[in-house]
Amino acid sequence: MSRIGALTRAARGSATQTLAKGSKSLHPPLAPADFKRALTINDRYGGLTVNVPKMPFWLTGGEALVYRRTSHGEQQFMQVDAATGFKRPAFDQARLAAALNKVSHESYQAGNLPFDRFELSEDGRRLDFQIEDTRWSCDLASYDCTSTTFDARKGDPRELSHRYTPPAENNPDKSNASPDGKWIAYIKNCNVFLRSEDGLQDVPLSRDGAEGNCYVFSTLSWSPDSRHLAAYLVRPGYRREVRYLNSSTDQLEREYSTIFYPRPGDVLPLPQPVLFDIAGPRQIVIDDALFSNVFELSALRWWADSRGFTFEYNQRGHQLYRLVEVDAATGHGRSLIDETSETFVDYLPLGHGQEDAGKIFRFDVDDGKEIIWASERDGYEHLYLFNGRTGALENQITRGEWVVRRVNHVDPVKRQIWFEASGMNPQEDPYWVHAYRIGFDGKGLTALTPEPANHHIEFSPDRRYYVDLWSRIDLPPRMALYRASDNAKLQQIETADISELVAAGWQPPLSFHSKGRDGKTDIWGVLHLPANFDPTKKYPVVENIYAGPHGSFVPKSFSRWTEPLTQLGFVVAQIDGMGTNNRSRAFHDVAWKNLKDAGFPDRILWHKAAAAQYPWYDISNVGIFGASAGGQSAVSALLFHPDFYKVAVAKNGCYDNRIDKTWWNELWMGWPVGIEYSQSSAVDNAHRLQGKLMIAVGEMDDNVDPFCSFQLADRLIKAGKDFDMVYVPGANHHTLGTYTERKLLDFFVRNILGQTPPDWNTKPIELE
Structure with a gap:
């Protein structure tokens, strides 16, 4: 918060002087070099970090952990012996890449191997891993590799x-x-x-x-x-x-x-x-x-x-x-x-992903004499102990206005549970995950990760050790090894270095929160600041939205990712409004049969609060963009909240939940299919469109049927509405590519800044 406060004081101190001069030229003309920087900034920044670790995993046996670290754009698998602390490369990546290329006729690079996990044979002589639907096994002496295909x-x-x-x-x-x-x-x-x-x-x-x-x-x-x-x-x-x-x-x-x-x-x-x-x-x-x-x-x-x-x-x-x-x-x-539930039971497994989390967990104790079960029955995700013979509730294990996010380990002998949770510390971001231990009887709650950050731990298979990976949006990752019996720190494995990244101009997002629609609940988000940020100026705002109820999406851990729009003078906001996951049940239930809501009442209040605190935050012409469910929300912003949102780009969106996949839509919108589907449909509400809209769709999208995009376009045309559409041949849900990214930049520059983008045909910009 100190950084926010400093920016606020600087902005307030200079705002009067700036306005007194009557300056209206807040957005100097953009040059082709600005667009080139926007489209290449993440490639450039990708080579400026050192020893950034990714999620670790343990090899069978529990004596060695493996993780993948990135240095200057090259990725390397490292192996650590838990007993001795000895750290070394897990295998010869150059030889493995050459062996794979020889038999697969691909062109894999040693510093970017296409898998994240592997297994070693007991004698340590064979390496087994998976690439898409192919399993590979490679001899580490000869580096001969064989493969088998399977149906996932x-x-x-x-x-x-x-x-x-x-x-x-x-x-x-x-x-x-x-x-x-x-x-x-x-x-x-x-x-x-x-x-x-x-x-x-x-x-x-x-x-x-x-x-x-x-x-x-x-x-x-x-x-x-x-x-x-x-x-x-x-x-x-x-x-x-x-x-x-x-x-x-x-x-x-x-x-x-x-x-x-x-x-x-x-x-x-x-x-x-x-x-x-x-x-x-x-x-x-x-x-x-x-x-x-x-x-x-x-x-x-x-x-x-x-x-x-x-x-x-x-x-x-x-x-x-x-x-x-x-x-x-x-x-x-x-x-x-x-x-x-009167609304929905979120049936995805608890801890489905570090950010995406379902609510179902079951652990059978002593062949089912007791059952540990996860539930939101008291309004928050918690653990309960049931009698497995009678089905009677014995006791609630965890309780409070916070949520269990993951169960790491259950020890039926010591009758203890190791788990991760968020929201337990009132002074922190409620989405930060910490690790804890507690007894089956709900007693002995012990915090294991005191550092104020977002944590994730992984236990060794024999439960003797665990590794803690933690970071914040403003703090690069740290990874340390601990002994489980007494939580003693054994080794600091990695501390990432981002000094080159910072020297090149990278800056972390700013965390910001304000009250939501109920006047009580804090809504959290981040602000990605423009390049060469000057708090005496005003900057237009574009929101990057994803409001899928299956998770929460505002970044909490470190990432070098930079929003390309910030290189063109925009502030980019990300917000987790009501209806998203990982808070209370009441917070989540807002989404039920109401996906058009997308937390917009909270998001608009958040933007207004940010504008009140930061004079440089200009919400006079707000843009919004999103993909998939975020694409649906981006269109909904112009249909249902045109008084606030003025420009939108929607990519591969699900614009009518009756057209999209069964499981995701019936979970949040209910079954049987009712009038609520039509009420949330951008297709049925296309006649409401105000503002500027661009729709982008990939021809081969097998996640969201492209038919959704064409149905929306058809209704907009029949309603006499004007919009832009980008159709990308051969593209799937996640590969709309640089062309579409460039069109997005052009669209916001033209319709928010009022400037003409470069003539890409006459003077093409080389991005290599």
């Missing part, structure tokens, strides 16, 4: 509902052996069969499978005692497809492709758990009364004593999430834990 969709039980329907199976060569080795289960003609170990017996377990209702091999699950087998029988849903035409090819012919793309309201695949008694053999019917309206069923998980199995039921509409137990002897099901 297979084996994911969540794929059995809304995302993917397995084809009818008829492959007896794919088999699943019982734990005692006496039987082999396989699928033939969509039914479950058993083959004896000696191959003399071949027994059909089911007869109800058919191409329209097929057993799925990847779900076959044996009880530990080999007496029972469970599986999912899946009835396919409606197979909606999106067809693509790629006009950016190396041939003289266009290319066509198709993807499976269910939408909100579509009939979904219906998985049904089925139980088989091997001794009979017989099929035991499981009543589906507890899970009759399926959006998603999790993997089947057997208790170690084989008394039954469990699965998690996500009801369509996302207002009920239930832990179901099925008794192996009777097939009787019962609910152990019910998580309910």
Whole structure:
């Protein structure tokens, strides 16, 4: 805050003098060199940091941790022996890159290998890693590499509902052996069969499978005692497809492709758990009364004593999430834990990403005698201890007006939990994550990361050590190794150096917060300041928006990333308004059936508060841009808040939630599809457009159907509205490229600064 205060005092002290001179020339003409700097600034800054570590991971065994650090634009894998502290390069990256290029016919660079994690064999002689859908294994003596391809969709039980329907199976060569080795289960003609170990017996377990209702091999699950087998029988849903035409090819012919793309309201695949008694053999019917309206069923998980199995039921509409137990002897099901909500249950796994976080977590203690469960039932994300036999709540483990963000480790012997949380320290940014330890009984809460910053810890597999990586937007990363038993610091592994970056003109964003629409809740954001910032001048404001309810998005950790618009004299703001994640439940619920809100009432108040505090913050002609859900919000700014937002650029946006993917939209907008979808639709509200709008869309976007963008364009045309549109051949959701970035810069320069951008055709700017 001291830096903000200093800027404020400087600005206020000079504002009167500036205005007294009557100067109106606040935006000197931009030159082509300014645009070149804007388009290349991040490439230039990328080579000016030293020893910046990325997220660490531990090798199997727990004796060594690995991380990737960046120095002068080159990335290097480093390995640290936890016991001795010895640090060295993990392997010869130049030899590995050469070996990969030889067999893959690619051109990988040693300083930018295309994977983030790897595994070493126990003898340390083989390196295994994954590049897209290919698994690689390389001998570290000869650097000979071999590869195998795989289907990343297979084996994911969540794929059995809304995302993917397995084809009818008829492959007896794919088999699943019982734990005692006496039987082999396989699928033939969509039914479950058993083959004896000696191959003399071949027994059909089911007869109800058919191409329209097929057993799925990847779900076959044996009880530990080999007496029972469970599986999912899946009835396919409606197979909606999106067809693509790629006009950016190396041939003289266009290319066509198709993807499976269910939408909100579509009939979904219906998985049904089925139980088989091997001794009979017989099929035991499981009543589906507890899970009759399926959006998603999790993997089947057997208790170690084989008394039954469990699965998690996500009801369509996302207002009920239930832990179901099925008794192996009777097939009787019962609910152990019910998580309910009048709005939505955020069913993504807790700690899904460092910024994106769902709310579901489960840990079975002593074969299910107790269950640790995450819930927002008191208004904040916390941990609870349930009796796994009766389903009764034993006690709430964590409590308070703060949120659990991640569970790092559960120690059932010491009955302790290591977890990460944010918002516990009132004097700090409520999004900063810290690490803690607490007992199952809710006692002994211990803070482990005292530094005021955003932290992330990773435990070694044997739980003897953990590494803490922390930074702030104004402080480069630090990484240290600790002993878990007493939290003693063993080694400072890395301290990033950004002196060259700062000397080149880089400056961190400014943190700012103000009260939201309720007059009580703090709304947090950052300001990216213009190049050569002078607090005696005024600067136009453009907001970079992303308001997806699945996470919070304002940066909290260090990044050298510089908003290109700042190089052209703009202040760029980022704000987490109400409706985003990682605060209270009430804060989050604003998004329900109301994605058009996007936190705009909070964002506008935030901008006005910033303008009141900083005389250089000019909100007379505010711009806004965003991509994907941010694209939807950018358009909504002009449709629903044209009195404040005047210029918008929307990239690959989801402008009508009925057109986009099922899971994301039904989670926040509800099911069945109701009038709220139309109320939040930019397509249905296109006639409201005021201000200046540019739409950019990638031809091959397989995340958000490009149809969304064309539907919006069609309605704008029919409503007689004027707008710009950029269509990028061959581009997908994340690759709109430098051309689109240049068009974005041009659009804001023309419509906010009132200046004419360079003539790119007559005098092209070399960006290399």
